Amino acid sequence: MKHLLSPLDFSLEEVSHMLKLAQDIMKNQEKYSHVCDGKKLATLFYEPSTRTRLSFEAAMLNLGGKTLGFQSADSSSASKGESVADTIRVVSCYADICAMRHPKEGAPMVASQYSRIPVINAGDGGHNHPTQTFTDLFTILELKGRLDNMTIGLCGDLKFGRTVHSLVNAMKRYPNVKFIFVSPDELKIPQYLREELTNEGYEFEEVRQLEDVIGNLDILYMTRVQKERFFNEDEYIRLKNSFILDERKLSLAKPDCYVLHPLPRVNEISVEVDNDPRAAYFKQVQNGVYVRMALILILLGLDKQFDI
Ligand code: CP
Numbered sequence: 001m002k003h004l005l006s007p008l009d010f011s012l013e014e015v016s017h018m019l020k021l022a023q024d025i026m027k028n029q030e031k032y033s034h035v036c037d038g039k040k041l042a043t044l045f046y047e048p049s050t051r052t053r054l055s056f057e058a059a060m061l062n063l064g065g066k067t068l069g070f071q072s073a074d075s076s077s078a079s080k081g082e083s084v085a086d087t088i089r090v091v092s093c094y095a096d097i098c099a100m101r102h103p104k105e106g107a108p109m110v111a112s113q114y115s116r117i118p119v120i121n122a123g124d125g126g127h128n129h130p131t132q133t134f135t136d137l138f139t140i141l142e143l144k145g146r147l148d149n150m151t152i153g154l155c156g157d158l159k160f161g162r163t164v165h166s167l168v169n170a171m172k173r174y175p176n177v178k179f180i181f182v183s184p185d186e187l188k189i190p191q192y193l194r195e196e197l198t199n200e201g202y203e204f205e206e207v208r209q210l211e212d213v214i215g216n217l218d219i220l221y222m223t224r225v226q227k228e229r230f231f232n233e234d235e236y237i238r239l240k241n242s243f244i245l246d247e248r249k250l251s252l253a254k255p256d257c258y259v260l261h262p263l264p265r266v267n268e269i270s271v272e273v274d275n276d277p278r279a280a281y282f283k284q285v286q287n288g289v290y291v292r293m294a295l296i297l298i299l300l301g302l303d304k305q306f307d308i
Contacts (some may be wrong), residue, residue, distance in 0.1 A: 001116075001117075001118055002118060002298075002299055003108075003112040003115075003118050003119045003120070003121075003299075004118070004119075004120045004121060004130050004131070004295060004299060005108055005109050005112060005119070005121045005128065005130070006121070006128050006130055006166070006169070007128070007130040007133045007134065007166050007169055007170040008169055008170070009130070010134075012173055014298075015134070015137065015170075017298075017303075018134060018291070018294050018295065018298055019134075019137060019138055019141060019291075019294075020308050021294040021297065021298070021303055021306070021308055022134075022138050022287070022290040022291045022293070022294040023138075023142075023290075024306065024308045025290045025293050025294055026287075026290045029062065031306075032062070032063055032293065032297075032306075033062065033063070033064055034063075034064040035063050035064060035297060035302050035305075036060060036063035036064045036065030036296065036297075036300070036302065037064040037065070038065070039060070039063075039064075039065040039066070039096045039097070039300065040060075040065060040066050040067065040068060040094065040095040040096050040097075041056060041057070041059075041060040041065060041066075041067045041068075041069075041095060041096070041097050041098065041099065041296065042067070042068055042069045042091045042094060042095035042097070042098040042099075042117075043056055043057060043067060043068075043069030043070075043071075043098070043099050043122075044069055044070060044076075044087065044088075044091065044098055044099070044100040044101070044111075045069065045070065045071050045072065045100075045101045045122070046072070046073040046076075046078060046100075046101060046102045046103060046107070047072075047073075047101045047102065047103050047123065047228075048071075048072070049071075049101055049122070049123070050264065051262075051263060051264075051285055051288060052099070052101060052122045052123060052129075052131065052132070052288075053069075053071065053099075053101070053122070055285070055288040055289045055292050056099045056120075056122065056131075056292050056296075058289050058292075059289050059292035059293040059295075059296055060296060062289065062293055063293055063296060063297070065096075065296075068094065068095060069098075084100075084102070084107050084110050084111050084114075085110060085111070085113075085114040086114075087111075088100075088111040088112075088114050088115045088119065089114055089115075089116075091115075091117070092115055092116035092117050095117060096117055096300060097117050097118045097120070097296060097299055097300055098111075098115070098117055098118070098119055098120065099120040099122040099131075100119060100120070100121065100122055101122040101123045101124070102123075102124050102125070103124075103125055103228075104124065104125055105124050105125035105126065105127035106124060106125075106127070107124050107125075108120075108121035108122075108124050109121075109124075118299040118300065120295065120299065123162055124162070125162065125229075126159070126160040126161070126162050126165070126190075126226070126229055127162055127165065128162055128165065128166045128169075129162045129163045129166050129262070130166055130170075131288070131291065131292055131295060132163045132166065132262050132288070133163065133166040133167050133169075133170045134170075134291045134295065135284055135287050135288040135291045135292075136163070136167050136170075136221070136260060136262070136284065137170060137171075138287045138290070138291050139260060139280060139283060139284045139287050140219055140258075140260070142283075142287065143258045143280055143283075144218065144219070144256075144258070147171070147174045147177075148174040148175045148176055148177060149175065149176045149177075150171075150174070150176070150177050150178070150218045150219060151177075151178045151179075151180060151216055151217055151218050151219075152167075152171060152177065152178070152179055152180070152217065152218065152219045152220075152221060153179075153180045153181075153182055153210070153213060153214065153216075153217040153219070153220045153221065154167070154168070154179060154180070154181055154182065154221045154223070155182040155183065155210055155220065155221065155222050155223065155243050155245075155268075156182075156183060156187070156222055156223035156224060156225060156242070156243055156268055157183070157187045157223050157224060157225045157226050157239075158181050158183045158187055158188055158189045158223070159183070159186070159187045159188060159189065159190060160187070160226040160229040160230075161223040161224075161226060163223065163262040164189070164221070164223055165189075165190070165193060167221065168189075168193060168197070172197070172200070172202050177202075178203045178204065178205075179197070179202070179203070179204040179205075180204070180205045180206075180207065180213050180216070180217065181204060181205065181206045181207070182207050182208070182209070182210050182213065182243065183206075183208070183242070184208065184239055184242045185208070186235070186239055187225065187239060187242070188206060189206070210243055210245070210249060211249060211252060214249060214250075214252045214253045214257070215252050215253060215254065217253060217254070217257050218254070218256070218257060218258075219257065219258055219260060220245070220253065220257055220258070220259050220260070221260045221261070222243070222245055222259060222260070222261040222265075222268050222269055222281075223261065223262065223268070224261075224264060224265060224266050224268055225239055225240045225242065225266070225268070227240070240266070240267070241267050241268075243268055244267055244268055244269075244270055245259065245268060245269045245270065245273055246270040246272060246273065247270070247272050247273060247276065250273055250276060250278065253278070255278075256278070257278060258278050258279075258280045259273065259276070259278055259279050259280060259281065260280055260281055260284055261281040261284070262284070263281055263284075263285065265281070269281070
């Protein structure tokens with residue numbers, strides 16, 4: 001049984017297959033509307049979510065299946081002290097597949113060790129968010145027609161932003177991808193990631209000012225400062241508006257430098273940017289449904305019947 005805990009759980013070939021399937025789903029939605037008849041997806045969310053949970057539910061409903069689950073730890077027996085291991089044993093009796101979000105890094109991996117159904121990591125602490133990453137890859141491929149030969153700027157909270165860590169791990173597997181990390185010193189990428197990139201020979205730069213590098217980028221990936229991961233409120237308040245992308249800054253970017261953001265946004269992208277043709281973050285949201293439909297099919301082994 002296959003789980004999805006990290007974007008690296010899929011080989012490059014498997015990622016390519018998943019992206020093709022998501023593209024076919026986008027173009028031929030009716031073809032897939034009954035593939036999951038009789039199947040159930042459980043959404044186990046110990047942390048708040050709008051996009052990930054609802055897009056998983058929309059994905060399963062679009063495939064003809066049904067959904068069940070909880071939206072917060074407080075509304076589940078986790079609030080009475082039930083462990084993740086026991087919860088997944090129970091949910092394995094009710095559903096065919098599950099998506100789990102948890103504030104603790106590694107919780108979905110623990111769940112996978114006790115589960116009788118495929119477990120999808122829907123975000124674990126500051127660690128990984130593979131389904132967002134596959135949505136990002138799909139969006140970049142749709143916009144640029146390639147995943148290689150690319151300079152990607154990642155801007156904002158690079159310390160706590162799990163979407164950043166996941167995306168770097170996924171994109172570094174494609175040839176000639178260069179990363180430019182833009183953050184205040186306090187929110188730089190974690191040391192382990194810097195060491196991995198250095199030891200594995202990948203090209204990257206770390207800078208403090210977006211204006212200094214925005215003109216070199218093919219993709220600008222903006223991120224929110226993650227209030228919920230700070231121990232000190234004053235520190236969050238000091239850093240929360242470190243970067244605000246507005247039309248003036250975006251005017252320095254290439255005409256085909258697309259702006260992505262996993263959302264939710266707070267202040268880091270001014271609403272005036274939303275009307276710029278390079279603003280791709282709401283396209284990303286839509287793409288997340290196609291990608292999660294493809295992932296559900298693959299993890300349930302229901303993709304093989306389709307010749308794509
Ligand atoms: N991108 C993302 O994970 O959004 P939610 O927190 O709303 O699920």
